[in-house]
Amino acid sequence: MEENILLTGIGASPGVIIGTAMLVDRGRPDFSHVRLSTDQDVEQQIAFFYRAIEESKAQLERAKQEVRKRNVPEGEYIIDTHLLILQDKVLLNSVSRRIRDEKIDAAWAVGLVMAEFKKNIGEISDEYMQERTSDIDYIEQRILRNLAGTTVEVVSRPAENAIIVANDLSPADTASLDVKTVLGFVTDCGGKTSHTAIIARALKIPAVVALNDASLRISNGDMVIVDGTNGAVIVNPDAQTLLKYRQQKAKYEEFERSLLRYKSLPSLSVDGFRVNLLANIEIVEELDSVQHYGADGIGLFRTEFLYLNKQTLPSEDELFGIFRRAAEQLAPKPVTVRTIDIGGDKFMSQIDVAEEMNPAMGLRAIRFCLKEIPIFKTQLRAILRASAYGKVKIMFPMVSCVTEMWQVKDILAGVMAELTREKQPYDPHIEIGSMIEVPSSGTIADLIAREVDFFSIGTNDLIQYLLAIDRVNEQVSYLYEPLHPAVLRLLRRIIDAAHAQGIPVAMCGEMAGEPLYLPILLGLGIDDLSMTPIALLEVKKILRSMDYRQCRRIVHELFTFSTAEEIRSFVSRETAGLLPA
Ligand code: PEP
Ligand code: MG
Numbered sequence: 001m002e003e004n005i006l007l008t009g010i011g012a013s014p015g016v017i018i019g020t021a022m023l024v025d026r027g028r029p030d031f032s033h034v035r036l037s038t039d040q041d042v043e044q045q046i047a048f049f050y051r052a053i054e055e056s057k058a059q060l061e062r063a064k065q066e067v068r069k070r071n072v073p074e075g076e077y078i079i080d081t082h083l084l085i086l087q088d089k090v091l092l093n094s095v096s097r098r099i100r101d102e103k104i105d106a107a108w109a110v111g112l113v114m115a116e117f118k119k120n121i122g123e124i125s126d127e128y129m130q131e132r133t134s135d136i137d138y139i140e141q142r143i144l145r146n147l148a149g150t151t152v153e154v155v156s157r158p159a160e161n162a163i164i165v166a167n168d169l170s171p172a173d174t175a176s177l178d179v180k181t182v183l184g185f186v187t188d189c190g191g192k193t194s195h196t197a198i199i200a201r202a203l204k205i206p207a208v209v210a211l212n213d214a215s216l217r218i219s220n221g222d223m224v225i226v227d228g229t230n231g232a233v234i235v236n237p238d239a240q241t242l243l244k245y246r247q248q249k250a251k252y253e254e255f256e257r258s259l260l261r262y263k264s265l266p267s268l269s270v271d272g273f274r275v276n277l278l279a280n281i282e283i284v285e286e287l288d289s290v291q292h293y294g295a296d297g298i299g300l301f302r303t304e305f306l307y308l309n310k311q312t313l314p315s316e317d318e319l320f321g322i323f324r325r326a327a328e329q330l331a332p333k334p335v336t337v338r339t340i341d342i343g344g345d346k347f348m349s350q351i352d353v354a355e356e357m358n359p360a361m362g363l364r365a366i367r368f369c370l371k372e373i374p375i376f377k378t379q380l381r382a383i384l385r386a387s388a389y390g391k392v393k394i395m396f397p398m399v400s401c402v403t404e405m406w407q408v409k410d411i412l413a414g415v416m417a418e419l420t421r422e423k424q425p426y427d428p429h430i431e432i433g434s435m436i437e438v439p440s441s442g443t444i445a446d447l448i449a450r451e452v453d454f455f456s457i458g459t460n461d462l463i464q465y466l467l468a469i470d471r472v473n474e475q476v477s478y479l480y481e482p483l484h485p486a487v488l489r490l491l492r493r494i495i496d497a498a499h500a501q502g503i504p505v506a507m508c509g510e511m512a513g514e515p516l517y518l519p520i521l522l523g524l525g526i527d528d529l530s531m532t533p534i535a536l537l538e539v540k541k542i543l544r545s546m547d548y549r550q551c552r553r554i555v556h557e558l559f560t561f562s563t564a565e566e567i568r569s570f571v572s573r574e575t576a577g578l579l580p581a
Contacts, residue, residue: 003238009211011231012190012197014534016249017183017206018242019161021222021235023215024169034105045099049106050092052146057086059142060172067175073285075175075199082172085139091117107147114140134189138170163224167215174199184226186214186233200228208233259537263294267540273548275522277540278336278530280508284322287329289533294540297333297391299456299530300508301326303379304340313375319382327390334391336456336506336530337383338435339376341365341397360470365398370407380415387427395433395456400440405451408432436494437461437509445494449501456530457494459509463487482511483564488520492559495524506530515542516568519575522546523555545578 036042060079067075085091091113098109118133164177164185174196177185183205190196190209200207206228218224218235225234225245229252234241267277278299279290290298306314306322326335343364356362369376386392396408412432419426434451436442437458449455459482464471466486469479481487498505506528511517513531515538521529522543529539554574561567572579 003236004241005217005235007186007208007211007214007217007233007235009186009208009214009231009233010190011207011228012209013184013200013203013205013207014229015184015204015206016229016245016252017163017226018245018249019163019183019224019226020159021165021218021220021224022159022162023218023220024164024166024173033108036099036103036105042100042103045106045109046096048147049095049099049110049143052106052143053086053092055146056139056142057083059146060086063172063176067172070175070179071285072175072199072203073283075171078171078199079175081135082139082170085135086143107144110140110143110147134168135171137168138172142170163226165215165218165224169196171196171199174203177203177205179203179205184228186211186218186224186226188212188215259541262537262540262544263292265540265544267296267543269522269543269546269548269551271548273522275526275543276506276528277536277543278334278506278508278528279533279536280530281533284325286533287326290330293533293536295333295533295536296528297330298326298335299506299528300395301335301337302341303338304342307340307342313378316378316382316385319379320385323383323386323392324389327386327392331390334393336393336395336433337386338395338397339366339369339379339383343368360464366396366404366408367398369396370404370411373411377411377415380412381419384415384419384426384430385424387430388425392427393431393433393454395435395454397435397458398438398461399434399436399448400438402444402447402451405434405448409451433506435508437465439466439490442466442490442494445497446500449498449503452503454504454506455494455498456506456508456528457491459487459507459511462490462509463511466490481564482514482517483520483567485559485562485564485567488558488567491521492524492555495526499525504528513539515539515579516571518542519546519551519554519571519579520558522548523551523553542578546575550574 036045060083064076064079067079094113094116095106095109098104098112099106102109114136117136121133121136160181162182164182166185166187168187168189169185174185184207185200185205186208187196188211197207197209206226208226208228208231211233214233222235223237225237225242227233227245227248234245237245266274268274276296278297279286279293279295280300280302281287281290281298282302282305306319323335323337341364343359343362363371380394383392383394394412396405399405409432416426416428431453433454433456434441434448435456435458436445436448438461441448442462445455460471463469463480463482463484467479467481467484469476471480495505504527507521507526508530512521512529513535518539531539554571558567558570561570
């Protein structure tokens with residue numbers, strides 16, 4: 001037996017596990033194409049097709065029940081998306097039409113129609129849409145398996161300490177994994193932002209995806225180490241490697257535990273400079289995580305997930321219920337609700353929006369809201385009503401000029417007047433903020449600062465637009481550099497402009513949760529950092545070991561360097577021993 005085979009892929013969910021491989025064959029069943037000769041054959045194939053659809057729906061409904069029992073809301077919403085595809089009239093009609101018109105068997109027709117769907121989506125070159133093609137693949141395979149009568153529900157009874165190895169796992173399969181016995185999984189396909197990876201993180205099980213041929217190189221019963229933090233998989237480790245990973249696993253678990261003691265400690269530097277450490281959330285179910293990691297509040301509630309993959313728009317009461325729950329659960333800590341950032345790579349099925357050549361620079365975020373005013377007003381009413389139940393703030397994404405802020409404030413004033421007339425309670429002094437995530441608003445930060453109560457810097461977009469690097473294109477990802485002197489200069493300008501106007505500045509892009517950048521952000525005088533909840537305690541630990549005055553000196557000097565590399569090594573030298581290696 002070959003020992004110590006190292007496979008590398010993408011770490012989709014962090015942590016180290018050591019277990020026994022269990023292969024799951026989710027391959028596409030073999031079909032030969034059959035031409036039909038009689039009308040009776042045609043009708044029979046159409047009937048087989050509809051039966052396969054009904055069976056597929058029943059299986060997904062069962063998976064949904066399972067997922068609901070386990071309280072994995074992301075899983076439910078993904079299964080709902082798949083159920084919607086199965087009810088799609090265009091899909092159903094196209095397949096039956098092809099069987100009838102072209103006189104071909106059901107599996108053949110399904111393959112052709114699905115290929116067409118995928119081709120249409122494939123022409124839209126963005127990551128989110130690309131992931132929708134994998135949803136279509138999962139559905140196609142399910143229908144085909146049901147047509148072939150070979151359907152098997154995935155890994156219903158895995159052995160203890162199983163590590164699932166598969167060419168691919170659908171989100172529904174993943175959400176139904178029994179986490180009492182399944183430690184984690186590895187797959188040949190997938191990406192970090194795929195739905196399958198999202199579910200792995202929600203279930204808190206380590207996973208590595210995009211391994212290419214893991215399912216061919218691993219056999220049932222092999223011992224497997226999965227390092228979900230670094231995207232590595234080791235098959236049949238030798239004694240030395242096993243020992244190394246056992247130690248690493250123990251260290252990781254100990255590190256996680258040790259961080260919990262920072263939960264209730266204040267977010268202060270050693271010399272008493274306060275930086276509020278806040279959480280970014282996408283769905284209301286994450287509130288428990290926010291509290292578990294002791295966040296000082298919510299710095300970014302991305303509300304677009306309440307609109308995606310739904311047949312109808314959420315009602316005002318539905319939105320109000322969600323925002324109120326967050327406000328009440330966290331009170332008196334702040335909950336910063338960002339109005340919908342729809343468009344770009346996130347689309348809504350309820351509204352027809354024209355296809356755009358360049359969606360990242362198109363009708364996105366506040367631009368969309370200022371065009372679809374009824375949708376915007378409904379959301380503002382819900383947020384304002386929730387503000388009577390805690391400390392709610394509102395912020396607006398993608399603001400690029402002062403006029404947009406004026407328009408937003410006009411609409412907000414109108415909505416407030418309406419609520420007052422209706423005697424609905426709300427906080428009349430609710431704070432409003434602008435996200436600074438477009439170079440134009442960064443450049444005129446002094447002018448925008450006069451219009452708002454706070455700023456929140458969205459570095460994910462700001463860096464993409466400032467450095468002209470598509471944030472979802474892996475070809476140029478090597479150029480995505482938060483330490484680029486242009487980025488740091490713009491950050492300094494934004495923070496100084498806000499402070500000159502007497503308003504605080506938060507940062508809610510991914511840069512905020514990276515320990516390496518903390519001394520710089522602290523030295524620049526950032527007031528709040530908002531990040532994924534699991535990053536909070538490590539950042540707090542480092543913050544509590546840093547000296548604000550020293551960070552100010554570091555920042556003062558770093559503006560003399562001309563490259564990101566020089567800045568990185570200078571900061572590492574100056575903070576030696578304080579930051580993780
Ligand atoms: C950002 O752009 O940094 C940000 C926080 O917004 P999003 O990632 O949702 O675009
Ligand atoms: Mg953004």
